[in-house]
Amino acid sequence: MSEPAPSSEGKLSRAAAQRLSQYLRFARSLAEADGTVSSVELAEAVGVSAAQVRRDLASLGHLGQRGVGYDAAGLVSALRKAIGVDRRWRVVLVGVGNLARALLKYRGFGEHGFDVVGLFDTAPATIGTVVEGHRVESITKLTAAVSELKAELGVLTVPAEAAQGVADAMVAAGLKGLMNFAPVRIRVPSGVSVVPVDLAIQLEQLAFAVHFHEIEETEQ
Amino acid sequence: MSEPAPSSEGKLSRAAAQRLSQYLRFARSLAEADGTVSSVELAEAVGVSAAQVRRDLASLGHLGQRGVGYDAAGLVSALRKAIGVDRRWRVVLVGVGNLARALLKYRGFGEHGFDVVGLFDTAPATIGTVVEGHRVESITKLTAAVSELKAELGVLTVPAEAAQGVADAMVAAGLKGLMNFAPVRIRVPSGVSVVPVDLAIQLEQLAFAVHFHEIEETEQ
Numbered sequence: 001m002s003e004p005a006p007s008s009e010g011k012l013s014r015a016a017a018q019r020l021s022q023y024l025r026f027a028r029s030l031a032e033a034d035g036t037v038s039s040v041e042l043a044e045a046v047g048v049s050a051a052q053v054r055r056d057l058a059s060l061g062h063l064g065q066r067g068v069g070y071d072a073a074g075l076v077s078a079l080r081k082a083i084g085v086d087r088r089w090r091v092v093l094v095g096v097g098n099l100a101r102a103l104l105k106y107r108g109f110g111e112h113g114f115d116v117v118g119l120f121d122t123a124p125a126t127i128g129t130v131v132e133g134h135r136v137e138s139i140t141k142l143t144a145a146v147s148e149l150k151a152e153l154g155v156l157t158v159p160a161e162a163a164q165g166v167a168d169a170m171v172a173a174g175l176k177g178l179m180n181f182a183p184v185r186i187r188v189p190s191g192v193s194v195v196p197v198d199l200a201i202q203l204e205q206l207a208f209a210v211h212f213h214e215i216e217e218t219e220q
Numbered sequence: 221m222s223e224p225a226p227s228s229e230g231k232l233s234r235a236a237a238q239r240l241s242q243y244l245r246f247a248r249s250l251a252e253a254d255g256t257v258s259s260v261e262l263a264e265a266v267g268v269s270a271a272q273v274r275r276d277l278a279s280l281g282h283l284g285q286r287g288v289g290y291d292a293a294g295l296v297s298a299l300r301k302a303i304g305v306d307r308r309w310r311v312v313l314v315g316v317g318n319l320a321r322a323l324l325k326y327r328g329f330g331e332h333g334f335d336v337v338g339l340f341d342t343a344p345a346t347i348g349t350v351v352e353g354h355r356v357e358s359i360t361k362l363t364a365a366v367s368e369l370k371a372e373l374g375v376l377t378v379p380a381e382a383a384q385g386v387a388d389a390m391v392a393a394g395l396k397g398l399m400n401f402a403p404v405r406i407r408v409p410s411g412v413s414v415v416p417v418d419l420a421i422q423l424e425q426l427a428f429a430v431h432f433h434e435i436e437e438t439e440q
Contacts, residue, residue, distance in 0.1 A: 017428045021421040025403065045405060083424055084431025091423075098322035105318045108403055108420040113427075153426060177430040179423060183245065183328050185265060193429035195422050200328040201241040202415050203311075203399060204303055206373060207334075208237045209413035210397040211304025 017083065019056055022046040024079040031072040038069035085113045090151040092118040092175070094166050095158035096126050096136050099181060103155065104132040117149045122162075139166070143173040153177045160184040167194075237303065239276055242266040244299040251292040258289035305333045310371040312338040312395070314386055315378035316346050316356050319401060323375065324352040337369045342382075359389060366393040373397045380404040387414075 012020075026045040030037050039057070043050040057063055060078045063070050080086040091114050093100050103109070104116060119134045120142055121127055127138045137145060145151070154175040158166050163182035170178055177193040180186050183201075188194055232240075246265040250257050259277070263270040277283055280298045283290050300306040311334050313320050323329070324336060339354045340362055341347055347358045357365060365371070374395040378386050383402035390398055397413040400406050403421075408414055 012428075012432070014425070017425055018421065021424045021428075022405075024424070025418075025421065047405060083428045085424055085427050089423075089427050098318075098325045102318035102322040103419070106419065109423060112420040112424060114420075114423050152430060153423075177426045179426050185242075185246075185267060193426060195426040195429070197417070197419070197422055198245075199323070199326065199417070200332045200334075201238065201245065202417055203309075203329060203334050203373075204241045204244075204305055204332060205234070205237055206397045206399050206413060206415040207305050207309050208232075208241075208303045209415070210372060212232070 012082075016056060019046060019048060019052070020079055020083050023053070023056070024076060024083065024085075027070070027072050027075045027079060031076045035072060036069040037072045037075065041069075080113075088113045088115055089153050090115055090117045090149060091153045091155060092116070092120060092142070092146060092149065092151045092170075093155045093157065094120045094139060094142070094170060095156060095162075096121045096129075096131055097157060100155075100157040101131060103157070104134075114153070116155075117151055118145050120145070139169060142169055146170075146173040146175060151175065153179070155179045155181070156186070157181045232302075236276060239266060239268060239272070240299055240303050243273070243276070244296060244303065244305075247290070247292050247295045247299060251296045255291060256289040257292045257295065261289075300333075308333045308335055309373055310335055310337045310369060311373045311375060312336070312340060312362070312366060312369065312371045312390075313375045313377065314340045314359060314362070314390060315376060315382075316341045316349075316351055317377060320375075320377040321351060323377070324354075334373070336375075337371055338365050340365070359386070362389055363393040366395060371395060373399070375399045375401070376406070377401045 023042055023046060026042060027037055039050040039053040042053045057070065060082055063075055063078055093103065093116055096119050100119070109116065116134065119131055119136045120139045121136050122139050126136050129136050152175060154170045156163055156166055156170070156178055160182045163180065163184050163186050167178060167180070167186040167188060171188055171192050178186070178188065180194055180196045183198050185196065186194060243262055243266060246262060247257055259270040259273040262273045277290065280302055283295055283298055313323065313336055316339050329336065336354065339351055339356045340359045341356050342359050346356050349356050372395060374390045376383055376386055376390070376398055380402045383400065383404050383406050387398055387400070387406040387408060391408055391412050398406070398408065400414055400416045403418050405416065406414060
C-alpha cells in the first residue's frame, strides 16, 4: 500500500492529483497544532464530498480509523509521497519581470519544497542584476547551469511571443517540467510536462461564472 | 442557436468553459491577420480532438462551413458572447503587494476586457501611494467605492490569514466574483463565484506530473 494513489486504471487523474494537493494544504495547516482530521473536515475544506475524500485517501493506505479520523502528520507524509513532494525540487526561472519578482517573494514555493536555484533572462539590462539574492544569468548559460544546479523544473515568465523559443531552450537544457505563465500554449516533447497558468483565462472563467449566475437569476 | 454552448443538461461544464476561453485565445490571434480557422487548427492549438472542437462550437451556432472552417472574427465574436466577455468588466484589487503590482502591469487583463478600477489595502504605509496610476485606498472605503465604481469582480492578493476576512468584506461590498490568489479556500455565499489561483498547488501538480513520468519510465 505504499504506491501513490492509483485510480482503477492504476493512474491518477489530474483532478484527483489536484484534490490530493488540496488535502495536503489543509492537513499541513493542522499537522503542527493537533492530532487528527476527519474526512468531513477535509471535505469541507476542499469542497468535495466526504465519500470522495475517503475514496481518494483509501488508496494511500490504512491512514484513517473509523470514528477517529486521520492522523494529520501521517496524512501529510502520505500525501507528500503520493504527490511527489516528499523531496525538494530545484527550479529555474526564465524571464525576470514583475511576475517573476512576485513569485520570488512568494514564500509558499519554499514552504512546499520548491527551491529557486537560478534566474535567466535575455535582456542585457537585466542580466547581471541581483534579484532576491540571485544573479540573473544570460539564457545562453541555461544548459550548463541546469546541469550544474541539478534543476529539474522551470518557470516561464516571458511574453507570449518568446515563450515557445524559451521553452525549447529549457527542454534542450534538460528540464523535465515547465510552469508556463505566458498566454500561449507551448509544445514540448513527450516526457516533459507542462502546467499552464493563464491568468487572463482564469479571469474570463470568473466572468463566465458571474455571467451565468446572472442569467440563472434573471431567468428564474 | 444563439445561446451559449450548453451541455446535454443545458449548462456548460467548467472544463467546457475553459476550452471556449482557449479557442478564443487562439481565434483572436488569427482574427486580425486572416479569414478562417479550421477545427483541426483549433484542436492542435488547444490540445483536444478536432471532434471535440466541432462539438463545442456547434452549440454556438452555424459558424463553420465544411471544408472552409470558421470565420475567425465571427468565431471570436461568438466565443466572447458565450463566455460573457462581449462586454467590459470592472475589477477591484485588494492587497497591493508584489503580485498585485505584477498583475497591474500585465496588459492581458485589459486586452481581455477587464479594467482594474480600484486598489485597496489595509496597511497605512501603502494607502495613499499611487501604483500604476491608481491611488491605493483603505479597505474601509471598499463598499462605497464598489458602488461608485460599478465594480463587479475582485482580485484578492492578500496573505492566507487575511483572505477570508477580506473576502467577506468584498462580498459585503457587492462584488459578485472573486479571483483568489491566497493559498486558502475562501467561502462565499451562493450567488458569488470564486476562481482560486493557488500557485503552490500548480507547482505541486507539475512535480506530480514529472514524478509520475519518471516512475513510468523507470518501470518500463
